[in-house]
Amino acid sequence: MRIPLGRGGSSPLWSNWARSARCAPARLVRAAQEQDIVDAIGYAKSRGLRLRAAGTGHSFNPIATTDGLLLDMTGYNGIVALDPTTPSVTVRGGTLLRELNWALDKAGLALSNMGTLEEQTIAGAISTGNHGSGLHHAPFSGHVLGLTLVTADGSVRSCGPDHEPDLFRAAVTSLGALGVISTVTLRCVPKFNLRVTEGSRPLDSILEDIEAYAGSAEHATFSLKGWSDNASTLKLEPTDAPVSPDAARLRRANTLGEVRCATAGLAGRVDQRFVQRFMTAQVGGDSGPADYVDVSYNAFTFPQPVKFLSLEYALSLDAATEAVRHVHDDVKRFGLRTPYSITVRFSTGDDYLLSPAQGRTTAYVNITVPRTVAYTELLRVFEAALRDHHGRPHWGKAHTATAATVADLYPGWKEFQDVRAELDPDGMFSSDYVRRVLGSTRGASL
Ligand SMILES: Cc1cc2nc3c(=O)[nH]c(=O)nc-3n(C[C@H](O)[C@H](O)[C@H](O)COP(=O)(O)OP(=O)(O)OC[C@H]3O[C@@H](n4cnc5c(N)ncnc54)[C@H](O)[C@@H]3O)c2cc1C
Structure with missing residues (x-):
């Protein structure tokens, strides 16, 4: 049967970047123009299929998966x-x-x-x-x-x-x-350049006044290892200074850091004690905390080819100090070490109904772990602690939240569901994940 849409055909398996979510869609269609999207929706409707749009699959959970029509959006770009x-x-x-x-x-x-x-x-x-x-x-x-x-x-x-x-x-x-x-x-x-400055200081000195730390640079982040009471700090400040000659090498050091974490994770499968030893050993070529200038988008980002799993919750900044102490204590006590860090980032609130930052100045607390089943329990312990502090899950990360656990955290929940019921009365854009976190569309037949 011809699919009257862009390029497309019957489906192979689709999986996300982390290989933590897979699906076998009834149809996989690649959109190349807006009309392809309209046609895909019409086709799915005529066949009684549900439809999910997929980007590059960089979400850690099955948010983009479907057994219906998967609409690959990556060819519709520019x-x-x-x-x-x-x-x-x-x-x-x-x-x-x-x-x-x-x-x-x-x-x-x-x-x-x-x-x-x-x-x-x-x-x-x-x-x-x-x-x-x-x-x-x-x-x-x-x-x-x-x-x-x-x-x-x-x-x-x-x-x-x-x-x-x-x-x-x-x-x-x-x-x-x-x-x-x-x-x-x-x-x-x-366009602008950013000065990237890494450092280290006692966690307690940050938690004494976390808001002051968050405001101490235009873009401030800190991260922690489960075995240390010292935090690594990262500050990005706009600057008129030119890009440093060694900027590309220092940016790559972040990628190498993740390769090191992955290797430590593998060593930890043999003996857990290797994780901390491997991560704290002085390695030849370690150049210490970085201080350099790069063009903004290179300073914000770095290539991340090494696969891992992340879970992140958005908390009110007021709750962040307690929450960070809570998760750090839990992770310290937990038998299994993750070579990756707990990372804390900040934003203002926004006003989008289902945004994790809706209506509150936000601290995002993230944990990253190797992609093995052994770490699932650590993720759950971490998640339970952040829920105690009224955290909202990052929709694209590995979480177990359900509509029952998140609805009360969003003042605009009902308003969102009203819009959803009006725009998608039959649940065309639903999926197992969507039903889990948002519930069924009222009156949905799909
Ligand atoms: C290595 C790595 C680093 C990351 N770093 C960060 C970070 O620093 N900060 C952060 O917040 N997150 C981070 N994430 C999470 C990740 O960036 C997001 O979940 C990701 O942006 C999703 O984009 P995607 O194109 O991969 O979408 P997908 O994962 O493919 O899809 C995500 C959702 O978007 C929907 N969608 C996609 N395209 C469309 C469309 N055209 N119309 C309607 N819906 C659509 C899908 O249906 C699905 O619901 C990171 C993830 C990885 C793997």
């Missing part, structure tokens, strides 16, 4: 319009952040903030509530000035703060549950 006066850029939903960064750079522009990854799609980033760090910066959603969404009836709806604002508040961070994001318009800033 710049639609760039307005240097606003400045702003409109991109297709499947555009990678990396591609966007390069295009903006050429135009003398940049995004003001981002996380550590630039291999994911713009639509995937906003749909899962991506963020970087910065007490005075919103999560990635804060760049969004408007978007267009193809809904279950095949119509293309545009929305922004001044046009269909209720739809906009629901759609920016919507887990792919309201429709397929076709284009996104993002606010930009003139």
Whole structure:
């Protein structure tokens, strides 16, 4: 049977980046233009299939999986319009952040903030509530000035703060549950360099006044190992200084750090004591804490080829001190060591109904572990502690939250469900994951 859509065909297995979620969709279709999205929705509807859009699969959980029609958005990419006066850029939903960064750079522009990854799609980033760090910066959603969404009836709806604002508040961070994001318009800033400064200090000295630490640089982060009471600090500050000659090498050191963690994880399978020994040993070529200048998007991000699992919760900044002590104590006590760090980042609140940062200045607390079953229990212990502090799960990371555990944490939960019931009455964009975290669409037949 011909699928009247872009390129496509019957499906191979699809899996996410971490290989922690897989599916065998009834159909895998690659969108190359907006009409392909409209056609895919029409096709899925006519066959009684559910549909999920997929970006690059950089979410750690099955959020993008389906047994229905999987719409691969990565071929639907590129710049639609760039307005240097606003400045702003409109991109297709499947555009990678990396591609966007390069295009903006050429135009003398940049995004003001981002996380550590630039291999994911713009639509995937906003749909899962991506963020970087910065007490005075919103999560990635804060760049969004408007978007267009193809809904279950095949119509293309545009929305922004001044046009269909209720739809906009629901759609920016919507887990792919309201429709397929076709284009996104993002606010930009003139391109800039960042000074990257690493350091180390006692954890207690940060937790004495965590807000002061968070505000001590434009983009401040700290991280902890389970066996140490010292925190590693990372501060990024805008600067007029030129890019350092050794910037590329120092950026690569982050990648090598992850290779070292993965190797320590393997050694830990033989004997757990090797993890800490391997991570604390002085290695030839260690150049100590870095201090260098790089172009903003290279300073924010680094290549991350080594696979791992991450779980992250967004907490009110007021709750962060207690929560960090709680998880650090739990991780210290836990028999199994993870070679990776617990990482704490910050953002302002935003006003998107399902954004983990909705309505509160936020501290994000993340733990990363090797991808082996042995670490599942550590993730659960960590997650339980963060839930005690009213944490909201990062929608794209490895969590076990359900609609029952998260609904009360979102004041706009009912409003979101009303929009969902109106846009997707039959549950076309639902899936096992979506039903778990959002419940069924009211009256859904799929
Ligand atoms: C190595 C690594 C580093 C990471 N670093 C960070 C970090 O620093 N900060 C952070 O916040 N997160 C981070 N993450 C999490 C990750 O960035 C997000 O979950 C990711 O952005 C999702 O983008 P994606 O393109 O991979 O989307 P996918 O994982 O493929 O999909 C995610 C969701 O988006 C939906 N979606 C995708 N495209 C569309 C569309 N066009 N329309 C509607 N819905 C769509 C899917 O249906 C699904 O619900 C990291 C993940 C990895 C693996």
